Amino acid sequence: MEERLQKILARSGVASRRKAEEMIREGRVSVNSEIVRELGSKADIERDEIRVDGKLICAEETKVYVMLNKPRGYVTALSDPQKRPLVIHLLPELGVRLFPVGRLDYDSEGLLLLTNDGGFAQRVQHPRYRISKTYRVKISGRLNAAEFNRLQKGLELEDGKFAPDEVALEEINPKSSWLTMKISEGRNRVIRRAFEQLGHEVLRLIRTAVADLHLGNLREGDYRLLKGWEVQQLLTPRKRSGSKILPEKEK
Template structure:
């Protein structure tokens, strides 16, 4: 995909957008061996040879888009001064430096998007796009209809009025209501504060949807890459154009035992026959998922067994069902 030259230079970390423009007009930039001084020149970072002061710019970093089911007891930051576990600790084997899009507080759980696509992150968190986020909140007691209606109209919190929310009771158990709440704002602990404002403290909070993304059957602590369809819908929501070349094709997940390593190949836009599958894996789990078939060495004591994954049968992965069967490896003839 072609982009303006100054934007490509800025994304490559060569300079700020403004300084990149100065480099171009100053004759410091070459494209395919020719000096380019015109601002707005379109280039393809993957195809064109671009040099600044005679040195080639680094190749574009492949973009990674991960959907994580955040458990309780993790902070949504890259590090924590109090030594608490972070969501990054769950991304075993992901070599790219990714960042959370939005946040979930320490005691909350559920859907969290992580990526190294700064442009997408900025777009999704900008108020003008009003990305809807849906939560399930277990609260003390059962709110009266009047209280729920007040939430749908907006509440006056200490940091200002909230935008209208979508609220309904999804269930009641032991005199504790399960509320389904959808909002497009992203204030700190907003759902908890809204519930407390109407007199019903939140006992458990879980985000289950963000825009077109849903948790489905992803277990706490598990993560998976976005499908092509999910990414296309997300880019449309953010007003951006999807660049298929930016997709990351595989994530390497190291084995918990030293000296052994497993590779989990995930489905992206590059796999046209399985692009809408939603593979998931748990860091450190035994086995690997590779496209449509998998060969797994279960452990050191059973090196002569291998398990194969057969799509189309009942199994663990949602999207394309499958099952694991075990076969004895035939002894090698001498």
């Protein structure tokens, strides 16, 4: 089956789609010994000989699915111009080239999936499939009832309205508050921007679950392979649920 070259390269873990497009424009990609520079060019990875910088790109036969507890201070990418630590360096050699499913920014932590299955990655991270992600969020200051109601009903950000699927206030301390939030979208830094609009800085952002797959007791920096039923569970459509407030605890 023919697909766009940049899609093949991204799914094979060579680079992100944007970086793959740059590689094509730079003349670093060849199909059947012919250099390809057109971004609309297509190929069949099962039939054609595709090379990047002379290295043959092969279709991955063994699909691998990894859950990593990402620490703060790591970049969710395969390379970084600033030479910061990469999440991929937390994993041992597993015999396949893995790439992250979606992103957790440099200062965020928690559940991150990595795989060599492009179809799985697309399904999990694309907004139309509405696969939820659950976060624990620590913010500066005391979140009051009016601010909570605004968050629950939705906030108008510069790139459109943001409303969590569920939000629960866990704990209020003298100088900070903890919440649990479930969302089904992946706009850049959307949780941080929402709280900034309410006048609160996000001090910690921890992803604890993707759909029904939970981080559990996986220690920071550790990983484990997903079981077959967990992979299938992630691909099962889910219904959206409403918001709720958990009992508030004060210190």
